Amino acid sequence: LSSLSLFFNPFDNLVCILLGISLTVWFTLLLVFIIVPAIFGVSFGIRRLYMKTLLKLFEWATLRIERGAKENNHHLYKPYSNAIIAREPTSLEEEIKEIRRSGSNRDLDSAPEFEMSDIFYFARRGVESIMDDEVTKRFSAEELESWNLLTRSNNNFHYISLRLTVLWGLGLLIRYGFLLPLRVTLAFTGVGLLVFLTCLIGLLPSGRLKNFLSEKVHLMCYRICVRALTAIITYHNSENKPKNGGICVANHTSPIDVIILASDGCYAMVGQIHGGLMGVIQRSMVKACPHIWFERSEVKDRHLVAKRLSDHVEDKTKLPILIFPEGTCINNTSVMMFKKGSFDIGATVYPVAIKYDPRFGDAFWNSSKFGMVNYLLRMMSSWAIVCSVWYLPPMSREADEDAVQFANRVKAAIARQGGLVDLLWDGGLKRGKVKDTFKEEQQKLYSKMLVGTPEDRSRS
């Protein structure tokens, strides 16, 4: 045992020195390349270079998988990727003919007439649509067409080749061994600074200096958080950025949306006060500039909420309010119905469209599947989060519109810009003319089978 201690002693010192040096180098690099640019809002362009390299890598990986799959005759993309039930794409005619064929021995072409079994087709189609409709699909994560070296986004990860597996393993090492600790450090730095500095600023008297400083501090801390997620954001049309006294409205995919928007401009946040770390952050933020936080009990009272929002909006020295009217996280392929509360207030609305690039990592938070911490860890261990933000020109409610129509108009604009599907799903949609024309088509198809088209009839 004593010989072992002799063995370790000189190395002990060496190890300590090496550790010390590497830590210092590490922190200096961190400071110079990440924190200082965050403070001043400049960028070295490292992240974009990183993104380009990653894309090339993913292309290679996808090609490799496709080649491998062809060689082994695997089915690479599940044919019904988003469906719960198997729906055959056969037409009305084909299906009904099939039903009849199995039921009778008659020569079909001679007398196409009504059969009692025809109703099976319509009944089944109807119940299929009850089981699997458009709306539920929007709540699960989008499926990918290329592989980004994350097993979580590829359902059919088979062993294809040694090179690919090695690459994947290397990627795993880099992501969990290097990127994750780096990001967690940054995240803690960012949040810690936010809490600390906003508390300091809270001690100052209200005035121009306080507002100026609070703006700078908020921006700086959000920028550090953006780097903590390696988020590569492209802002479009910055001339339309929201101004004081307005309401900024955006589509919601994940809690990260807040960080993305707030690192480019200052907003007053709206939300419920939570306990724990979140609550600490909220309480310190409100010391530096007026955010709108509600107690749990106040949230149910619509009039109170509306009043506080409109009071805030009328004061032109206060920052624009940031609201996500969908009310819940959607998987970034479509925009769901907007809740009308924020459109009722009568302020100018600045719509913003956020679209995440799914090639790098799925930013959608499925709150029924993952908790917040789990989600953040997943985000921090994926390659990068790439997204685009479009600032749309401001809109106001017109004289002949009510809040719901205004909300729909804004929603359509956001969906169009972000390339998302505008789902006009509305539980209260009354039976209107639109539905009748579709029903007529079905009826036309069926009657053609039974009695032929009007031209046939007149000819015979």
Add this chain to the structure above:
Amino acid sequence: MGFNGTSPLLDQRGELRPEDFGAIRELSMNPIGDRIISAFFSPGKETVDFASFVRILAHFHPTETSRSRDGVQPEPANSRTRKLKFAFQLYDQDRDGKISREELLQVLRTMLEMQVTEEQLQSIAERAIQEADLDQDDAISFDEFRKSLEKVDIDHKMSIRFLS
């Protein structure tokens, strides 16, 4: 649409009403959509709870032929007879156990609406009843219905396969 918490269609009471089905666009495009909706509700009731909802959907589960016929076990919802009964009730709206000529005409009308004339409808209904009505009482009972569909592959056409 679903009953679980993440679906926006969930109504907090845990029950569905006929209006809730109206939100499904595809269903309202189906010519017999209304009849399918009313198949979920027992006569006289305005709401359906989750258990009954599932029981109706169970009619469309593929039949398992391997299950041994055990006289003691109650008949499963997806048996051939139960599927036939479901379809029969789509025709027989007043649940009197027979499809009258008028009921048949009604179904044909919803399936064809403006596309055919009234005479054509009448002649189609006439032919259908003549073929199926064996005891000549001008209506189709459930047994006659079953007999006329003897050879039809009901299991395949009235089943919806779930993907795992």
